[in-house]
Amino acid sequence: xxxxxxxxxxxxxxxxxxxxxxxxxxxxxxxxxxxxxxxxxxxxxxxxxxxxxxxxxxxxxxxxxxxxxxxxxxxxxxxxxxxxxxxxxxxxxxxxxxxxxxxxxxxxxxxxxxxxxxxxxxxxxxxxxxxxxxxxxxxxxxxx
Amino acid sequence: xxxxxxxxxxxxxxxxxxxxxxxxxxxxxxxxxxxxxxxxxxxxxxxxxxxxxxxxxxxxxxxxxxxxxxxxxxxxxxxxxxxxxxxxxxxxxxxxxxxxxxxxxxxxxxxxxxxxxxxxxxxxxxxxxxxxxxxxxxxxxxxxxxxxxxxxxxxxxxxxxxxxxxxxxxxxxxxxxxxxxxxxxxxxxxxxxxxxxxxxxxxxxxxxxxxxxxxxxxxxxxxxxxxxxxxxxxxxxxxxxxxxxxxxxxxxxxxxxxxxxxxxxxxxxxxxxxxxxxxxxxxxxxxxxxxxxxxxxxxxxxxxxxxxxxxxxxxxxxxxxxxxxxxxxxxxxxxxxxxxxxxxxxxxxxxxxxxxxxxxxxxxxxxxxxxxxxxxxxxxxxxxxxxxxxxxxxxxxxxxxxxxxxxxxxxxxxxxxxxxxxxxxxxxxxxxxxxxxxxxxxxxxxxxxxxxxxxxxxxxxxxxxxxxxxxxxxxxxxxxxxxxxxxxxxxxxxxxxxxxxxxxxxxxxxxxxxxxxxxxxxxxxxxxxxxxxxxxxxxxxxxxxxxxxxxxxxxxxxxxxxxxxxxxxxxxxxxxxxxxxxxxxxxxxxxxxxxxxxxxxxxxxxxxxxxxxxxxxxxxxxxxxxxxxxxxxxxxxxxxxxxxxxxxxxxxxxxxxxxxxxxxxxxxxxxxxxx
Numbered sequence: 001x002x003x004x005x006x007x008x009x010x011x012x013x014x015x016x017x018x019x020x021x022x023x024x025x026x027x028x029x030x031x032x033x034x035x036x037x038x039x040x041x042x043x044x045x046x047x048x049x050x051x052x053x054x055x056x057x058x059x060x061x062x063x064x065x066x067x068x069x070x071x072x073x074x075x076x077x078x079x080x081x082x083x084x085x086x087x088x089x090x091x092x093x094x095x096x097x098x099x100x101x102x103x104x105x106x107x108x109x110x111x112x113x114x115x116x117x118x119x120x121x122x123x124x125x126x127x128x129x130x131x132x133x134x135x136x137x138x139x140x141x142x143x144x
Numbered sequence: 145x146x147x148x149x150x151x152x153x154x155x156x157x158x159x160x161x162x163x164x165x166x167x168x169x170x171x172x173x174x175x176x177x178x179x180x181x182x183x184x185x186x187x188x189x190x191x192x193x194x195x196x197x198x199x200x201x202x203x204x205x206x207x208x209x210x211x212x213x214x215x216x217x218x219x220x221x222x223x224x225x226x227x228x229x230x231x232x233x234x235x236x237x238x239x240x241x242x243x244x245x246x247x248x249x250x251x252x253x254x255x256x257x258x259x260x261x262x263x264x265x266x267x268x269x270x271x272x273x274x275x276x277x278x279x280x281x282x283x284x285x286x287x288x289x290x291x292x293x294x295x296x297x298x299x300x301x302x303x304x305x306x307x308x309x310x311x312x313x314x315x316x317x318x319x320x321x322x323x324x325x326x327x328x329x330x331x332x333x334x335x336x337x338x339x340x341x342x343x344x345x346x347x348x349x350x351x352x353x354x355x356x357x358x359x360x361x362x363x364x365x366x367x368x369x370x371x372x373x374x375x376x377x378x379x380x381x382x383x384x385x386x387x388x389x390x391x392x393x394x395x396x397x398x399x400x401x402x403x404x405x406x407x408x409x410x411x412x413x414x415x416x417x418x419x420x421x422x423x424x425x426x427x428x429x430x431x432x433x434x435x436x437x438x439x440x441x442x443x444x445x446x447x448x449x450x451x452x453x454x455x456x457x458x459x460x461x462x463x464x465x466x467x468x469x470x471x472x473x474x475x476x477x478x479x480x481x482x483x484x485x486x487x488x489x490x491x492x493x494x495x496x497x498x499x500x501x502x503x504x505x506x507x508x509x510x511x512x513x514x515x516x517x518x519x520x521x522x523x524x525x526x527x528x529x530x531x532x533x534x535x536x537x538x539x540x541x542x543x544x545x546x547x548x549x550x551x552x553x554x555x556x557x558x559x560x561x562x563x564x565x566x567x568x569x570x571x572x573x574x575x576x577x578x579x580x581x582x583x584x585x586x587x588x589x590x591x592x593x594x595x596x597x598x599x600x601x602x603x604x605x606x607x608x609x610x611x612x613x614x615x616x617x618x619x620x621x622x623x624x625x626x627x628x629x630x631x632x633x634x635x636x637x638x639x640x641x642x643x644x645x646x647x648x649x650x651x652x653x654x655x656x657x658x659x660x661x662x663x664x665x666x667x668x669x670x671x672x673x674x675x676x677x678x679x680x681x682x683x684x685x686x687x688x689x690x691x692x693x694x695x696x697x698x699x700x701x702x703x704x705x706x707x708x709x710x711x712x713x714x715x716x717x718x719x720x721x722x723x724x725x726x727x728x729x730x731x732x733x734x735x736x737x738x739x740x741x742x743x744x745x746x747x748x749x750x751x752x753x754x755x756x757x758x759x760x761x762x763x764x765x766x767x768x769x770x771x772x773x774x775x776x777x778x779x780x781x782x783x784x785x786x787x788x789x790x791x792x793x794x795x796x797x798x799x800x801x802x803x804x805x806x807x808x809x810x811x812x813x814x815x816x817x818x819x
Contacts, residue, residue, distance in 0.1 A: 032796065032797060034781050034797065035734040036783075038778070043779075044774070045795065046794070050772075052776070053776045
């Protein structure tokens, strides 16, 4: 059985999310920072009549910030009742991946990524990592 | 993927409809309980209950939640027996039914939270299955009461009993034949409106649809026959129904005649519901109303832009009088549209409080207090969002009243009070878009001295000070002598919900030995708020006008550091009109780079008796905005109440300065300790 995935880039690596979790993609024109929240939260953006928080994936993965370019995208995702955006370097492709092509990530990778990588898959020419979305959005803000 | 979305939308409808039906079920069970206590049958409540559970069963079947189907089915069986029989349920049966309805509620909640739905409790199903129907009394009704045979055959014994009792008590029985037609519907007479109006002047015992030959009088080939008991004049009834009525029976019942075999009444429910008339009500998902509201906020924003452009034109010397006239009209129309949308979001307070009787019943059983509950919500309404937030606070106050305030029955008798304690909830609609909900009891009152001793403080002199003390965070948890109150929120949370979340007001009046009353003053609606646009550093925020007492020019010379430690950066003492206020640099509190500009303004806010000045760059203007709450845990922060849009597509944060001042308090001691 094959499943549609949205592929995106953060740093030099490529990641995927199941298309069923993705509502739509947007270009990025800046977010409103909320004082007292985690550094990895870029802030709030307006999208289709909703205000949603955006996670800066570079900050979340501990990568240095990148000057925003025309390629920068916000992937609007839905997890349960929550809607959020993921700020990524680029997102240009939809991949049809066989469920069997996913493997558990190597132990060290899983450990180092703090559980953010759920699986890895080898497609024709390259390797992609499947993001654990609930884990990614699960962190609470630092403010009390 | 589309399947999933469809199911979700369907679930929303399922949940809202089921919850409403469960409310109906509970209300009728309680009504049944009180008639059982008086030894009276209550055929109408049995039937309403049956109707509610029958529909719940159908709905649950459609979404495939079998445990709910099982429970509803078991209840249905019990109720069918009661309906065909005596129109009564035994006390035990009512108890079991309440449990089963609660079990359905729990499962509906599980569906709402997308959790796994536990199976129906087997013992409960078994117990329901073993209930013996209450034997019908010998039908005291003999004779047809003038009802024609076809209709008479459709009446259950309980209904005949209801008719006979009504007549014996002095009511007259009327038959109304209502023939639906386009012309009548246009005049406002549909079966739904007729039912509603007739129910106001009499007691509807039975409604039966009957098909008939199509004619000019009955273009639909359909008639409804309503059997109605009333003591009022026939003209009133005819007026309500919009059609002549026929008197069937009064005090002296007709000569005895063998009654026709009763036909099961329940069979024709489905038939009835399918004969639905044009609807006067539609069920709307709250999300759709929110959507309409956000579309409206976009309109408000574009008007704001238009206004700016007109002003710019004016500055360039263009004659803009005609445009300004249009703009004024535009503004008024937006106000009307906003009011219209807000009205759709209003829910009756009575509906909000519909679960309270059940709560009181449980509490009075658990605590052994005898309680008389009076709810008088009149026709007050509240925004759905306000209602949802205030409900837990009301529950807490009711719990407190029964748990702590109302004395045990024996003690009350000794004190010369009625055995039953009174808990009364009523509403006052107030000017300026506020609603007051008052909750009072005639219990022992709050002993201010005892409260003070327990808190280790001086005795408060006024009710306001006493409330302050009771609402000290953590105070209520000091007293968890009983299980019931321990489960609830503390008084501090109640105060927080009313004053901070809802920007309302909470007051207390108590007299030792006489009772206590809490008054909750709430805004009718939350979402559209009048705000100041303020600049802080180089960023723009908005602050609700209602929270600001005054805008002042900050005089740097009056800012005093005093003995404050270096950790309390950005906090100063400020003397104003002989009052010492706390001045907080908003930029420091929000960790924003300040500007070099020395001329600053300040927003004065007050939390209880303490005054704060939040120092900002300046106030840029004032306007109405639609506030969207920020609910995602990723972006929850102290002092940020929500977000809004001023027209450039970029969210602007709505600050809650009072909340921010609380946040400063809490973190301050911690910083000092870490030094």
